[in-house]
Amino acid sequence: MHWKPIDIPYESHPKRGYFYYCSRMFDLDPRLIHYLWLNGYKKEEQMINFLVPSIDKMYSPFLLNDMNLAVQRIIKALYQKEHIFIFGDYDTDGITSTTLLYKILVHLNGKVSFRLPLRKEGYGLTANAVFELPTDVSLLITVDNGSSAHEAMKVAKQRGVEVIVTDHHEVLGPHPSCYAFINPRWVDNTYPFPSLSGAGVALKVSQALYERIGRRTDAVMSEAIELATLGTIADLMPMVDENRIICSLGLRKLENHPIPLIKHLKDLLHISKVDSSTVGFTFGPIFNACGRISDPNIAVKLLLMKNLTKEMVNKVIYLNEKRKEMTQLSFKIALDTIEENQLHKDQVIVVNGSFHHGIIGILAGKIAETFRKPTIVISKDGVGSARSVNGTDFSIVSAIKECGDHLLKFGGHQAAAGFSITPDSNKIGEFRKVIQEIAKKQEIRDPLITYCFELSINDVTDTFLNDLYSLEPFGINFPKPIFFTSLNDITHYETFGRKQNHLKLFHSKKEIIGFDIANNFAQWKKSSKLEVLYTSHCMKRKNILLKNLRIKE
Template sequence: MKYVLKQKPQISDDRSLIVELSKELGISQMTARLLCARGIVTVEAARLFLNPDVSQLNDPFLFRDMRDVVSMIKHTIAVKGKICVYGDYDADGTSACAILYQVLKKMQAKVECFLPDRMEHGYGLSIESIEKLKGTELLLTVDCGITNVAEIARARELGMKTIVTDHHECPPVLPKADFIINPKCPEETYPYHDLCGAGVAFKIAQALLGKDALAYIDLAALATIADIVPLQGENRAIVALGLKKINSDPNPGIAALAALACPKRNEIDAQTVSFVLAPRINAAGRISTARIAFELLSDTNESKLEQLAKQLCELNTDRQKRQEKVVNEAIEMVGDAKDGKIILLYRKDWDIGIVGLAASKVSEAFVRPTVLLGGTETDGVFTGSARSIDGVNIYEALKSQAQFYEKFGGHSGAAGLTIKEDNLKQLASRLNSYMNEHYEDDVFRPVKYYDMEVKTGDIGNKLIEEFDRLRPFGHKNEQVEVLVKRASIRDIRPIGEDKHAKFRIEENKRSVNGVVFGMQAADVPSVADVVGVLNVNSFDNKPQMIVNTFSFDETLKQQYDKAKRYIETCASPSDVDKEIYFCERETLLQVYVILKGVSDQKISFLDEGAMVAFLKKYVDGLSASKIAFGTLVLSQIGLLEIQKSDRIHIMIKNGKRDLLESAIYQKFS
């Protein structure tokens, strides 16, 4: 596939700053360029960034209301009042709950934790849940509450003291809680605004316990990575310190989950948390109950933790299957939507805990903003999620049709909505019109961003070690992705039962080893622009590139092979598919006659691409996709046999056949 290759935004590329950082820090100018590009432009800022430590954790009492919050909590404990920590069902909410639950238990508090059910309660507080908590002295929210004006008012009517701790954007009207701890509040004095919910909970733990709160920093780190908040400033320090604890003296639940989910990993890094641990913790709230995740993170019984970890792994496997089902069904349903600039699909049986993840996959596959919705317990009402692509603000697009929604919220890259079924078709039509009015076609081409272009001769263990000093990687401090332009791909070999491939990336007579996952060796191009991340192979201690993108013009052979695979596996072709692949009887006859001449004259071809090029010469308007269709149909009805040895040999059989004997012809006609 051909990508539009773009360098990531460079906050600074000042040559004098790059030279100064390189000289003062003893690093290469390539690494200094990376730091400047990410906005780290002074020697002091770079030293802090490259050496995160406990001194970079802010004083929790810089929060405007923190002293009053500590006093209220301590008073409630002293009078033996009941405290309820009210959380959320994702990894951030359950981690935040686990932190404060354990801290309050340590302080001898009478404390319980309430975690809402995604299907029953939805996100945040609900009046129904508040009423069930009657008798609670202090309601303490984590990772939620900042938008719950009516629910907090009801809690106060029931005699509860209320402390709202949250990190989400603040609405114009705030709940009238006794105190609010949210770094994003307009009048908040805290100097860092990007903490996650568990990060805020950790600051309260620090205010209550002082240095002893560091016992819970691994939970704060887990949530900070999982919630995809920027890994800059204080968050970077939390994650760096938390990962050290995970690898030396972890929370017992994290240890149990890691032992089961990634037993062969020598080190748990931010990517392991993001792609291995966090999805398992999130699976509980997505398709079961978040209580499982909370208990894993707050219990200490070894045998119970093993069972909980096993349960989370099983739930994640179930989640993956459900997600794959939704993705496959959605891709099959896309059909004519390929021609539009937004995809909106819905089915009653789609799991609303899964549709957001599935929407991301569909969006990636078609380079289109995607909205997927599933049915709810309320008849005729759908709830779902939207995921966008680079350059399209999905929140603004959806907000333009706000009159259709029962509930709606989000940001530029993602959104959630609840809508009546009667409004869905009109919404889809209006969103397409909005996209046509606001976005040019170029926005919908596949784009790949990279940090810097390198030569293969630049790549070595020392450079990789320097890049690794930028760890932990995550949101706003992504893994370093390098581009090698016009590379020759040599010695391509299958690995892992031909699910993956390894090769050499050669440019200017210098080469580096490469590996790509999820791509068969036959699909690896021989020449391409290559983007990937660098690491040192633990087996031979040599540098290698883990490739995530090959950008290249597909050869005729690749076009033919790709079309052939799609035609054979497509269960229900759309009208667009039929237009791309289907050949009428007259065209099939032309292909047959030309191939008969090839067969009679015993002409052979170097490969399928040469065969396609030959046929395109003699039949106007014939594409590789239509040739793939024609050869498959002729093969199915017994008129064509393509033999492969060192070359492609065509064998044509005489006789009359009915095209309807071909299942492929019937499927596409």
């Protein structure tokens, strides 16, 4: 694995004078101005819009194709007291988009119901789900799904149910035959930003409804933005453009006046500061756990409730802990299988077993990072999840696509993909052989990790951390800066966690926390030179989060 700075140091950069000028203007560390510049924020006006996001900079929702049509139909349903049914998805984005739209329609005095499918039912609106709708439903609205639900649309027409599809996934085939289709990823769409989350699209529908009805909506829309923030960050949407405005405003709400469930989670988990990492690594996994190993409808109901008890909230926290335990146990079984069958010597690691289909994506990611090889995990019922290695350009979905004759269905993108295969050992064995040959067509390079600049731990002052947090939210296309340094004066260290797999280093009155990294540290001696990549810790602002380490004698 290679470590490399993303640019020449600030101190010798030809733009140093400009960085310093902007640092005085915005009262920010000039090295962080350099980081903004590297991420495309090169002009003062761009930096102002970045640092001071405004709801006024959001695009008109009516720029989305079919929005006028959808809003007219929803308003008609509200006035005529029709039964409106919302159909969501089982991940955090689907959970929050369902909650968001349900709250808005109830606030507008609508007669509304919702349902999210269990993971075993599969993704998206199905013909069977439409058959099971209450008989009095006349308007069905999908959130975070529906773009490819062609069979379901036929059944809806047969039943006399009109469908509005709101989604954000790629439109891979013909548009669904529905009353209105709202998706910013239409090839010919007129909306200027294609990368909204499902909850982001639901927010735009809500915004359009209130604009058309002419109501004052500050408090209600504030909650909607909070929910859209949870969905956007958890679904790994690019943290640029309109997503940045939504999440900047939403994080303030989550920090200062969160909805009841988030407030209880903060209290029970002792979270004092909410940022993008808190959403991505704490709140998101808790909601996702409901959909992975239980019922996502539980999460929606809790998000809607005003009077929650500690016991109710502890149930979803427990689900996530159970999910972690299942993942750890399955990870050990997978590692044993890989070692026993020497699968780590393959180009692409393909491991199958009695794995719960709700955690195979997490397993594939953990195995890929452990062996630094693309990985596919197949569950007992033939559901497969695949991951590339972070820092490489190997396209796992391209490799899987070339194996399409061996699969029932597949989809995904460069870094992650999913498929289904006949759960037969011979079929899986054939697939494993074929994908090894196909993988050779792509060059599998050592992962490259880039860091922002070299920064001594002693220079991570409160002022620097405050400047760093002013750049929140971080995410895809705008990651939290990673810094490099050498540590030669560690006073002592500890391992912690149920399996002693986490690491805590003590250096200059600072704690440096590393998760799942203790094994990498086992060879360290006082005489060793320790090089680390690190950033700030989301849970404890004054602590340091270790991202990677290497030991040199």
